[in-house]
Amino acid sequence: MSTSDTPQQAAASRLESxxxxxxxxxxxxETPDSVSIVFEVPDRILSRFRYHPGQFLTLKIPGADGSGTAVARCYSMSSSPHLDDDLIVTVKRVNGGVASGWLCDNVTVGERITVLSPSGSFYPRSYANDLLLVGAGSGITPLMSIAKSTLIGGLSSVHLIYANRDADSAIFSAEIDEMVAEFPDRFAVTHWFESERGLPDAAAMADLMRDEADRELFICGPPPFMAVVEETAEQIGIPAALTHTERYISLSGDPFSDIEVSVSSGDDDASVAVTLAGTSIDLAWPRSATLLDVLLAAGHDAPFSCREGECSSCACRVVSGEVHMRKNDTLVDSDLAMGLTLACQAVPVSDEVTVTFDT
Ligand code: FES
Structure with a gap:
């Protein structure tokens, strides 16, 4: 952004980046109901698409509902930054889902799709801990990325508990079998097929997870399944700080529109020092403004999607000082224990705050 840009030009330039x-x-x-879509990232924007295993992409899906109006949806990456040159998202058809239906039925090689840079807070901060990954259905997608990355990038072990309707609906079965063969001492998989054993309830999950209390836990799947796993994790004593969950949301706003933001300063402003993409930024932080709005109004290219506290695209870490989140539908105890906050919901409590987006 140049200093002579109008707010509209600044917003358009931020969107472009x-x-x-x-x-x-x-x-x-992958299965009759799911596809993996492989994107090539040109060298000139590689830095915009660095990601952690477990993060997601936000896709602009053109005219998916037949009205000609594009919709935005978040899809986790199944690729690993340690293994795959391209970005891969895996999409499972949702009953009545216009976006997933369009992607499963219409995307072909050569299609160009607009996407936002990777985001999300559902990823291991290091590969030091042994992991327990528990997923159902398309919830395997971010877990697959985490599993591959941990096996290749670390030395710890991974146990995957993977629930599906039946063997035919299990995404990545062949790849998972290959990983077990390649890492027999570090990767174990327990399949659960509803066709054979019914839905996994709390007692069943307790049996599967009983000896896993010392692992860091990542959970992804339909909400009722996740609730059972979270309850079981608590019962068997996995600390909340080591339990991570990924919930799929439907974005209510349009993260692809240009957003103009202005904030009003006052005598009582706090101050904030921000690290964003390796750059240090010092700003006044009006008490009633969110950190995201302060950054956008000053022309900085802060990450966001929903601006509603629902997606964690704007997650950053408070290094010092205190903030208050007006709303938080996405960060869990383990994220909060690490000092994560949502820039789109954070307002200052202390007079001085230091924050980094480079988590
Ligand atoms: S932009 Fe989605 S939680 Fe902040």
Missing amino acids: RAHELEVVDVIR
Whole structure:
């Protein structure tokens, strides 16, 4: 952004740096109901697409509902930054879901889709801990990225508990079998098929997870399944600080529109020192403004999608000082224990705050 830019130009320029058209270079049919979409990232924007295993992409899906109006949806990456040159998201058809239906039925090689830079807080901060990954259905997608990355990038062990309707609906079965063969001492998988054993209830999960209390836990799947796993984790004594959950949300706003933001300063402003993409920024922080709005109003390219406290795209870490989140529908205890906050919901409590987006 140049100092002579109008607010509209600044907003458009920020959008240009967050949103990029990527070309689909492969479409892999994983199961009758799911596809993996492989995106090539041009060298000139590689830095915009560095990611942690477990994070997601926000896709702009053109005219998915037949009205010609684009919709935005978040899809986790199944690729690993340690293994795959391309970005891969895996999408499972949701009953009545216009976006997932469009992606499963229409995407072909050569299609260009607009996507936002990777975001999300559902990823291991290091590969030091042994992991327990518990997923159901398409919840395997971020867990697959975490499993591959941990096995290749670390030395710890991974136990995957993977629930599906039946064997045919299990995404990545062949790849998972190959990983077990390649890492027999570090990777174990327990499959659960509803066709054989019914839905996994608390007693069943307790049996599966009983000896796993010393592992760091990552959970992803339908909400009722996740609730059972979270309850079991608490019962068997996995600390909340070591329990991570990923919930899929439907974005209510349009993260692809240009957003103009202005904030009013006053005598009582706090101050904030921000590290963003390796750059240090010092700003006045009006008490009633969110950190995200303060950064956007000053022309900085802070990450966001929903601006509603629902997606964690704007997650950053408070290094010193105190903030208050007006709303938080996405960060869990383990995130809060690490000092994470949502820039789109954070207002200052202390007079001086230091924050980093470079988590
Ligand atoms: S932008 Fe979605 S939680 Fe802040």
